[in-house]
Amino acid sequence: MAQTILPSRATEFHRSAEQTQGSRAGLIALLAAPALFVTLFILLPLGIMFLYSFWTTEGSQIVPQWTLEHYQAYFSKRLFYAQSLKSLRVAAMVTGTCLLLAYPVSYFIATRPARQRSIWLLLTTVPMWSSYIVRIYAWRTILGLDGVLNSALLSLGLLAEPSKSFSFNQFAVYITLTNYLLPFMIVPLVSTLEKIPPSIFQAARDLGSEPLDAFRRVLIPLSLPGVFVGCLNVFIVALADYLTPALVGGTDGVMIGNVIQSEFGASFNWPLGAAATYVTAAIAMILILTLRWLTHRRAKEVKF
């Protein structure tokens, strides 16, 4: 989820020859600690987790006996495949909603004068990086029976009595995740939109495009890389979140993250949990690559 604060440097490592300097010993001294740490605490754990997903459980023990039963279980147990589909749907809905809500406001921010723009961006970063758990918890207070939403609707006369239908269900998860993830969509959108020179939009208008047409055929295609990064941020976090459903979702709002997490808690089947994690990650990966292909193909058609 940190993509948005990172500089956009994909895999390019071009640098002039004179910058490459220093001895082999110097490189080893710099590289030793981080390389060891990464191998030990990132690469190895992910590798062992992969092995686990093929191992057998005997009682509370996990024995290194190869099996595919956990992967079969994922595709045959309703709990897993149905929950995955539901979670993919909720994550996609959250992503779509964030995109729709964020696009106009990002365009607004991107076209502000520099000073104002940095204030708006700061206002975006604050909720983005602070108090994840507090904000989820707040929604319980907002959506509850005598919460803010019910009180507001009652006083407006839109409801005759407090409604229970806002909390402890999928709707609550959807609202909470949208609120939490919206900044992760706004920031990458603003950073692509602000790079599009206004003159290009003007040129489209001068050449006779209607504003809406210019928007659809010039602005949107040029902003697709930002759209992709934003969707990626939101989709991954929404899909993997397990605390939001646990706090505001009730039984109706359970997501695949909760199912996986419970395999490491109450249900205690670690290999099954590991397999479910890898399958879900693989499905997410396929969707992301498809989206990337779609957005980048369209973006290539319009270049400036």
Add this chain to the structure above:
Amino acid sequence: MSQLRRLVFWFYALLIYGFLFLPMVVIALFAFGRGDNPTRWPPDLLSLQWFEAILRDEAMLKALRNSFIVGLVAVSIAALLGTAAAFAIHRYRFRGSAIFYGLTMLPAFVPGLVLGIALLIFFSSLDVELSMLTVIIAHVTFLTPVILSAVLSRLERLSPSYEQASRDLGANAWQTFGLVTLPNLRTTLIGALLFAFTLSFDNIVLTFFVTSFEKTLPLEFWGRLRFGLTPVTNALATIMVVFSIVLILAANRFMNAE
């Protein structure tokens, strides 16, 4: 932009940011409330009793201390690892450089759920007992990318001619590093450290899996929520929000200062 369009845009932006800040505002209002029902709107202002209650709450103070220890230690380790990695990548061409970069950055892209489970399995397969140390290790995994990316992007924008000049004028490698390179990195590094500390202080998704009885503040908070909502949790939540806002504002100032 026509006047009307401008007005519509402003209105829409304020609406969106109202939505973004709504949860924090609601929590803060309840924290200052007099009543002990933390859900009934509107809260009955104004009282500081729930903040006083926190000061008497041993478990919360302990969690606060734990959070600071984890944050300070993890950020320090991540600072060393991330800076070393950034220099290695920037200064040297070596085989596997891109892979090394990718793997180090991985925790910025992989959800906490996945990494948390992987670390839990890893620690338990080595019979390592979960403790503050495992929490610190987990935090270092996702804080290192923050430092690495900040330092690397600063190094890439730093003109090599400064260091060249320093060497031409007779400084050795250490002098050049201490007197030229480091001062140029300072504000970026301070900003990145503050930002990393915020992330550590706020993290629960990953911490959840690798923690023992030594709870950090978000986990203590989470534990309380299971017993229902109380105004004390709101007061704690408010403190957490204010603290991270201050940190983020400070981090932002430093990172944009160069």
